[in-house]
Amino acid sequence: MKHKEMMYMTPLPVRIWHWLNAFGIVTLCITGIQIRFPDYINIFGAYKAAIRLHNTAGVVVSISYMLWLVYYLIVARSLIKLYVPTVKDLTSGIFRQAYFYFLAYFVGQPNPHHSTPESKFNPMQKAAYLVIMFILLPLVIASGVLLMYVAPLRELLMLLGGIKILVGTHFLLACCFTAFLFVHIYLATLGHTPLAHFKPMWNGWEEETVEDDAPEKTTEITKPEIGISSTEKQG
Numbered sequence: 155m156k157h158k159e160m161m162y163m164t165p166l167p168v169r170i171w172h173w174l175n176a177f178g179i180v181t182l183c184i185t186g187i188q189i190r191f192p193d194y195i196n197i198f199g200a201y202k203a204a205i206r207l208h209n210t211a212g213v214v215v216s217i218s219y220m221l222w223l224v225y226y227l228i229v230a231r232s233l234i235k236l237y238v239p240t241v242k243d244l245t246s247g248i249f250r251q252a253y254f255y256f257l258a259y260f261v262g263q264p265n266p267h268h269s270t271p272e273s274k275f276n277p278m279q280k281a282a283y284l285v286i287m288f289i290l291l292p293l294v295i296a297s298g299v300l301l302m303y304v305a306p307l308r309e310l311l312m313l314l315g316g317i318k319i320l321v322g323t324h325f326l327l328a329c330c331f332t333a334f335l336f337v338h339i340y341l342a343t344l345g346h347t348p349l350a351h352f353k354p355m356w357n358g359w360e361e362e363t364v365e366d367d368a369p370e371k372t373t374e375i376t377k378p379e380i381g382i383s384s385t386e387k388q389g
């Protein structure tokens with residue numbers, strides 16, 4: 155027998171970070187298109203207006219990234235546990251999950267990964283979020299800061315290969331984010347209902363199906379934004 159259980163999956167600081175970040179990245183992509191192709195695309199009127207908005211969104215994304223880092227690293231101390239795939243994740247879990255997304259999902263088989271607050275992400279999510287949050291986001295922020303302060307950071311810029319290399323890298327990173335956005339939003343709709351994964355990103359709570367006869371296991375339900383941590387037994 156199975157029963158439904160509500161789990162507190164996404165603490166408030168993570169939700170604030172996520173939506174600031176999502177709004178910022180979408181704004182950066184749209185304004186970036188106008189800045190890159192000003193002769194063909196004009197969404198925000200003057201070219202300067204697009205640059206101002208792009209720079210502001212860049213600052214919002216950079217500050218919210220610090221919020222994410224400080225929260226997971228210092229407050230929750232769960233960054234490594236949640237985001238870094240284990241050897242088992244890389245050798246078998248990732249393939250099992252890919253099989254689910256590409257085939258099993260379409261014939262109604264269940265998701266092989268069951269989220270808990272201590273293991274929120276399946277192996278594919280871990281790998282994707284690790285690359286996005288530890289490599290691509292820091293790189294796009296760093297290249298953006300260099301482009302915002304070309305004159306004062308000129309020497310560092312020359313050391314890195316010059317402005318053309320930097321602009322090209324920044325553009326390629328932006329393409330990666332655009333591609334990620336489409337895949338990320340599509341995969342997020344593959345819960346037991348299309349909105350099942352969106353709800354915890356909005357109010358923190360997710361409904362999970364749990365086996366009645368599963369071995370007794372302890373799920374920690376934490377509310378770090380108010381500093382309370384309680385432990386609830388399941389099974």
Ligand code: HEM
Pocket residue numbers: 164168172175176177179180274279283286287291335338339341342351352353355
């Ligand atoms: C309109 C844009 C976006 C939407 C609608 C969206 C939606 C979602 C949803 C529903 C989740 C929860 C399910 C899951 O973990 O997959 C999620 C989690 C996540 N998203 Fe997004 N997302 C957007 C943009 C972004 C962007 C731009 C990034 C990174 C640059 C991002 C990074 C993440 C990460 C790292 C998580 C896991 C957060 C955590 O629980 O620690 N998302 N997103």
